[in-house]
Amino acid sequence: MDLRKLLRPSSIAVIGANDKNGFGKSTCVNLLNSPLKDHIYFVNPGREQVFGKKCYDKIANVPEKIDMCVIILNKKLVPQAIEEAAQAGCQAAVVYASGYGETGDRESEEALRELCRKHDMAVMGTNCAGFINNLDGIFAFGMLVNREPQAGNIAIISQSGKICLNMMQIRHMNYSYLISSGNSTCIHVEDYLEYLIHDEETKVIGLYLEGIKDPEKFTRVMALAARKRKPIVVMKVGKTAKGSALAASHTGSLAGSDKAFHAVMQKFGAIRVDDIEELAEMCHLLSVIPMLPPKPSLCAMCLSGGETGICADMGTLMGLAYPEPAPETAQKLKELLPGYATVANPLDMSATLAHDGARYAQVIQAFMDDPAVGLVICGQTVLQHHEVQDVIYPMSDGMVMAAREKKKPIVVMSFFNSSRDEVIRQKLESEGVPILPATGGGFKLLKYLMDFVNYDPDAHTLELAIPNPTGKQRIALSERESKQELKKYGVKIPEEYVAADLEQLEKLDIQFPAAAKIVSPDILHKSDVGGVKLNIQNLEELKAAFGEVMDNAKRHCPDARIDGVLINRMLPPGVEFIVGVNSDPQFGPMVLCGLGGVFVEVFQDAALYPVPLGREEALGMIRSLKGYKLLAGYRGGKEGDVEALAELVVQIAAYAAANKDTLAELDINPVFVYPKGEGAAIADALIVKLQ
């Protein structure tokens, strides 16, 4: 669907134009201020005029062909308005009306969707606030916009109209579009996203999300953005039960599991932020800097020891690197700085150079020329009411001089927020030097930025295994069946045998110590019925164990079908991991990997990642665990076979991807990881399928 006809129309009709407080009045006032105002038409059979402008009784009578209409009518009147608009040749509409899916009326929503499909009409809404197009100065928006259009390079898609309005009010942010997508009855968030990824005017896309509707398309467009390296900054509510419930009732979105969503964002290299303020500031940072840092490392230069210490702490705590200045850099700095200053990174440069813009610029340039440095932080608080004798004037002169060389990004770290001096801000940001929010927030933005710089689309499998579940009944496979399934995908299964009776048992070539477990499709929790015997030392013990296990099973589960007893050698102990799969209803199977036992459950130290995935992604998961220390030569111990564990994760992911429509759950617990070169072995496996 071509969204240009919706977002960049040449003529607009307002259906139901009126001057009552609310969306009607606001839309009319917003559009009358537009450069397009001679091509705006009001339609309302009950009015002669609205705000002094003629009202037509119906869209058919408007003297110009209408590209797009804004429908300010309640739900019942919307279908007819769409019909009439389509008849008049209009191909796009904004529908504000609410009371559809978000309140449970999915029928009206489906009917509207069908109508739009029939007329090939691009409809924004329902339950939305319209959009703001700053490129053409069109505010087809239901809340009063108290700001002149100003073309920028940030595009916002928001499931909340209020948030669009608030963001438009942030005067230092300049947008191409702000889109209030509402319920996404016809055009989905994914569609706007696709349009904006291709849009040359848009440099960064901000997404305020409550949930998505079309995971298939979402995946496709996220992959497109990842390959184009177009940054998408995402704030999604629904991390908590209260938040999810509100998201569902607000735009009728299916929130899904937040952890699954987060893992999908990581896969596609989207920048997921924690807060709506971070969404704004992160878009702003990406909008202003003229290039990405060539490497993910910092330098910081401040006028005071206190500020330098704060930069040192905050950056380091955020996991960011301050490389030591190279010898040439150190030499240059020594020549520029007063004798008592200590050359270091972060640098306490003292206040001496703050009065001399040109020399201040030379300090920035010295750092910029250091090949180890990716970005320069100039520490200085910028608040309102600076006077011209304030050091920020020569300092900002210096920043501008250095920025004009366009070598590496420069940012200002302001130690306090509160209102800013807009003259200084404008001077700096128009030259590509953003003022960041105060340090906690500012360094968090830099961490997001450096993660984006580190992301390599070629190291990620840019697809998902979106499921089409065919059944709902959960069927558990036995341990042996589960292992046999996995074997087909290359998973190494330790040798094991099933004996139905003692005669078969005696013929087997068992290695001791061994384990014996009951095999029955009707007994899932084998231990609970005394169906497991471990540490069996010899054939005599094994025979006894066989009898015991069979007896226990028959006594506890008299009706269970019993196939025999599974016997295998006890695995030597290693570092205990678990590998599992959960299936997200929207994004499909997710592999989980973490240390076994209480580690996963008490410390929640598990990595989750959507399938399919490759070796690099599996290694990334494993390295992201706190428990990775136990595999990385912890306390002088041996390194674990990380490669073998990664290989297992890849095999499990391949199995999950191939069985995406039927796999409900998979658990391999425990996996023993042995020292480097000695592999990993699975001790138990359970697959649950949907049928």
Next chain:
Amino acid sequence: MDLRKLLRPSSIAVIGANDKNGFGKSTCVNLLNSPLKDHIYFVNPGREQVFGKKCYDKIANVPEKIDMCVIILNKKLVPQAIEEAAQAGCQAAVVYASGYGETGDRESEEALRELCRKHDMAVMGTNCAGFINNLDGIFAFGMLVNREPQAGNIAIISQSGKICLNMMQIRHMNYSYLISSGNSTCIHVEDYLEYLIHDEETKVIGLYLEGIKDPEKFTRVMALAARKRKPIVVMKVGKTAKGSALAASHTGSLAGSDKAFHAVMQKFGAIRVDDIEELAEMCHLLSVIPMLPPKPSLCAMCLSGGETGICADMGTLMGLAYPEPAPETAQKLKELLPGYATVANPLDMSATLAHDGARYAQVIQAFMDDPAVGLVICGQTVLQHHEVQDVIYPMSDGMVMAAREKKKPIVVMSFFNSSRDEVIRQKLESEGVPILPATGGGFKLLKYLMDFVNYDPDAHTLELAIPNPTGKQRIALSERESKQELKKYGVKIPEEYVAADLEQLEKLDIQFPAAAKIVSPDILHKSDVGGVKLNIQNLEELKAAFGEVMDNAKRHCPDARIDGVLINRMLPPGVEFIVGVNSDPQFGPMVLCGLGGVFVEVFQDAALYPVPLGREEALGMIRSLKGYKLLAGYRGGKEGDVEALAELVVQIAAYAAANKDTLAELDINPVFVYPKGEGAAIADALIVKLQ
């Protein structure tokens, strides 16, 4: 020492007054603008006038008795200036000069300290920027203050002068004092703190700290503040090695262990924030709200679903509670809200009431009257350029109406930062309704506030065991000696015996399974030399083990003194904990408690707390662990004996407090915690003393 003569002088001399850019000019200009200007005198033998004001050649010739002088001279000239000031009857001074302890010249620092002691002179500095007293309008400050004095209730003590200046520039914050303490050569941070805790004009104290000098006094004044419930907000750098190093070179502070400092803050109920911006905003919040919330719970009311969802997520993630509205509250809300709104907390009230201040106030009042609610959040973004038709006008009317009832605090949650509308801010904050920073930051402040509300000084032992180490040599006690030491403090030691030979061994009444360990003051790592045998089942095995352990010890450590073999019953396994003590050089012994094994080391899940401590504090430590789940009836398992573990922690703390000057280290690893009512037992202990 009386700091009034320093901070509230009636006459001031500027020694070395001049008009050169820098501290000289700034101090003169700052003081000439003071209401006290007729009692300001400039002293400089080389000048006739500075800024048109007469210069005296020496302080003795000033025609008024001088209370306080600001010395703008370099280090060499300071002692003579102090002498002359003292001769002239002046009893207080600010010394800007640097180059003392922070650059390693401890000698000059000590000489100055001695001089001040001799003359009983209250001296601020060295290496400081002076102070700002807004109560009397005195800016004895070395950087130009571009703001009129305005009396407020926030006091700031900062080891960075620049940070004082920046905070003064935040126009919505109103201060009693801003003090740049510098090196604290004579007057320490602890002294200012004591003064301000007693100061009636000061409601909240903000501390920017690089380190403290007098832990004894610090403890005393922190306890005083805790008992008075006067909030102290602390930002301390030095969380990382880079940050610590910078703090040390800046004001010559000893940073100590950040974790120990943090634990001390918890004990005294100080509000430790993570960022300098949080320091400002937390002080501001406490400054504006007219009372503390009566209980630590929230309600939130927003105009849009998106904003309500964000409040739900952010508050819940921060661990804050939104109680369900009581039936009466729900009834009142139902009557006030439009029919389609759902009564809940947080509440999406829709925009309808936003145009009606009186009804908006009634919604706030309904929540305020709910006994489960401690504080009301009004969600609305306040940015610059609001016009009078904007809903913020009626909304803020409503907030003011409700606030005037002075029942519970009301705060505004603004979803974005950026510059604020100062008219609205002034209107609200003058009535006790603060505008919080955007949600991530705002909810963090509320978490700090609720922690302060929850803090009960009576549940804490408001003292520390500040050490005076007498020796430096580390002496390790044997396991048996260590256990015997602890036994004196009530620690239950499982029955154990030492046998020097087989004959003694046979006479003992050993319970099996048993453990045998070599006893030697020269062998600390018993396992490493084969000096430990576990799981011994009977006397025969025990005899064999005895021989083996003795042989191994003699073979590996031919010169070791061997006292025999320690024998005890193997403890039944329980949940494995460790309890230990580290001694902080400033704050003394700190008890550490956490899950044993890799848990502490890989997951760093350990609680640290200064001694002495009581049962409530020990329980607090244990409950703060993630691993506490394992004692709290995890997965349907049995509850652990938390009381027994807490008792052990208290005993260990008592031992540590009594031995504060000699205890270097203590490790009890493992402690087995058994099911509720079955106690806890220590399996090993190691004490290292200083001699």
